[in-house]
Amino acid sequence: MHRIAQRRIIIPFLLPAAVLLAIFFLYPLARTVGISLSDWTRTGASRYVGGANYTALLSDPDYRGALKNTFLFTFVGGCMLFPPAVAIAWALNQPIRGERFFRFVVFAPVVLSAAVVALMWKFIYHPTLGLISPAMAQLGLGGLAREWLGDPMTALPAVAFTTVWQGIGIWVVLLSAGFERLPREVLEAGRVDGAGEWRLFWSVMMPLLHDLLRILLVLWIVQSMQAFAFIYIMTGGGPFGSTEVVGTLMYRTAIDQTEFGYAAAMGVILVVVMLAVTTILNKVLKRDDLEY
Amino acid sequence: MTLNTEVRATPPAGRTRPSPQDEPSSYRRHHLVIYLALGTIAFSAASAFAWVLNVSLKTNQEFLGTRPWSIADEFHLENYANAWTNADVGAYFGNSVVVSITSTVLGVVVSAFAAYPIARIPFRLNGAVLAVFLMGLMVPWMVTFIPLYLTLQDLGLLDTRIGLILVYATYNLPFNIFVLVGFLRTLPRELEEAAAVDGAGPTTTFVRVILPLLGPGLASVTIISFLNNWNEFFYALVLIHSPSKMTLPLGLFQLGQAADYGTNWVTLFAGMIITALPVLILFALLQKQVTKGLTAGALKG
């Protein structure tokens, strides 16, 4: 009985959100697809060209390179983000003193603007004025020091690290909520059985957090594949394209070269790639095979 | 790190769980590792703020002429006055407050309503509707800004705060709905049935029974939306052009330009502190609610 009554509220409840979404997101998105099928000039005149932008993209080594770097950025950044974020969240969930203080400081860089954080890290990475290379020289590791942002091997990881450093607070907040929510009884039972914290962490906590981790991973992928600000400010895509990601390439194409149609096509493909990756990941990581 | 020792003296806060194993006497060795690791991270974050604060008190000549890590000779508080008046940070502040709060509230309320049927009423297109909403997380702004601009122009909402509020609220929806749907699904199935037995209609059930339980989830999406809206730069830049309607990130952007092309760095850093403080205070105050909100099951898949 109440099922039928419930059905009557579906549309009214969904309507406000759907209207907002349709006007300010779906409609512009559809227009973006429209733009991607046309040749847009700087002055806004457009000519329908069909799939020409898409076929051109397929043979564009810049776009392929940018896609590769985008994946690399997502992967490297993910490796830098998740282990520390999980560790910090776990630590914050231990009975330690000053937990609220630590929580606060870990979160704090989130509110600094990208411009300032990027500038600070440009100084930190600076080969002579910076903190890392001179410190390494002092420790006798001068041979390992590099021009971090100027070296194609290290530039991408260096920028990824800065991105992660600034944003990790949000992830820690989300993850530590997961730890907090773990059923006490299960953990206590484990402790009573004499399991060490390490065992407990791997065999009890991680499986229980599987779903949360999967969701956060998807969120990270979606977010990092759109990475723009730090790369744009710190390296501008260089040295020689080694940090050029789809975001920066698209910006250059749309804003500097005002080839909006081509840039829109890049964006549409990126959205499709993201949808594909996240769907596959969701399928692969579904934990039907896990039980506890 | 004097800060550190100070805080250690305070009792562990917000800990409600009585756990016999965690008596201070049963000090565990891994706690040392934890303190060391957390201390390092806290130190890096605190140093970053110390650095920003330090630069905000220097002169430009000092900033570029000495090593970037040296301590300010004397405190040039006039940098703050400059940021506040020259960059109109004061006026932008008001706009930011209005825009961020309104759009956050709108986004949260609308998503709460939308999330409910998606999460708890089985209907045929349930999954599809959710998927359409979640797609909003995936679209990069570099390509949508032109159509969005045209849409707002058609609606006569260009260069208005209302237009910006509606756009922000919309762009909050995907994440809000995502979190709230997860949260709603963790609530026991029997809630609605019990309410129905008591003769309550579905709307009444939602307002009287579900919404109160949704509190912690709402708190967390509120803070995250607010954070995004408070810091949002690009749409504000494209959609607003009257100085009287600009938000703080635009003010900060101008300061950043003055730094890049006029070496006026110190005012940027002062402006940064001014912009960051309210958010930090808000987080400090709401920290408990946020953590609680997320803890209560907000991000369950």
Next chain:
Amino acid sequence: MMRRAALVAAFTMVLAAGCSGSSGVETQGPDAASWRDQVKPGKLEVGVLSAKGTPGLKFLENVGAGLEKDQPGSDVTLTFANTEARPGIEQRWRAGSPPDVDYGMFDGTIPDLRAWADDGALVDLTPYLKQEDPGTGKPWLDRYSPTVRKFMEHPETKQIYAVPSELSLHVLFYNAKMFKDLGVKPPATWDDLLAATDALKAKNVDPIALTGLFEPYMGMWSDHLWLRTVGYGKARAVLTEGKGHITDDPGFLKGLQMLQELRDKDAFLTGFKGTDFTAAQAQFFQGKAGMILMGSWLVSEMKDVVPKDFELGVLAFPKVDGAAGDQGVVMAALQNVSIASKSPDIPLALEWVNRLTSVETQTKRANEIGEVSAVVGVPSPPGVPGIDTVLSTAESLQPREFGLGQSKAGKPVYAEITRLLFGQQDADETLKRLDVALRRVHKN
């Protein structure tokens, strides 16, 4: 159901979007002979390049205040229209509600920047510029140096769509005091430059400040070398316009080899690969490097942080003896202002442009901000000694970067130059890779 509705809506919108797009309609400006009489108080919005809190903006605010005083009741708004603000501003142009006066809407030397004029979005200034300037009794147009005419004028229609508000020259700055103290000769030729490099190295000073994090600034070196070894017209044809190949003219390889020689001498700032342009410039002014190749804006940009006792020297990029290119050409960027044909108050906009580019305003600006002017009779800025010689001895001014900045070829070209400077490849390899990249971009 919701989804189906959304899909239908989306489909309709794709169709609608495909048909959108505007074509410009030229509006009638005021009568050329009497426009000055038509200037009345009104509202004016002007795009500016200076950010809030900079001396540059304060200066323009004073110009605005002057206009508001002479036309009581007027309201002049200055809108920031530089860098990241451009997308929004250009979208306003596309949408038909542009600022009355704006920067960067026209450059006769760059095909891409003629689009707005071709579309009728800009007021043709020619008739107004031909009118007599009441102050001088000569045509208004005569106020501007003939060397910059090609930036103002449409090459096909010969109509003028923009006037110069400031001029930047690319020059070689050197630390005059250091050169004097160490007895090093300021480099007028490439051989001088190599000698100066050796001399500075011998005294443990890095010869040349450079940023490795901004490729177009590294590209300034190849731009200038090719200007000297290939020549402006030929280099531009190959690089930007895709006419011919980079292997056709031996000057290209020669320029790359010269750059490699500089690199092999270790002439660039220690750690330049990881150095930001702000830091590189600061290090030059701190005496950690002897020279820097940069736009003349360097001085106004770094004004607040140049040490009091710093003695600056300015030279044109060194000549290359015996090379086939242009030895007397100086690369320049002109900041142009244009008027929107959709402006509701064209007379007031003309009055702004007139005031902004008057000899008085430009002189004041040169003295206070250190900006180089393209207006005849404006002294060179006192903070940039030697820039007047560079300007007066220049055979001609040519647009910087061969127009690569707005071209698809820009990024790949500068990426290869970066590889060369970073020691990843030598001149021959660079040429080969440039050839491949250019053939790909220009499809030739």
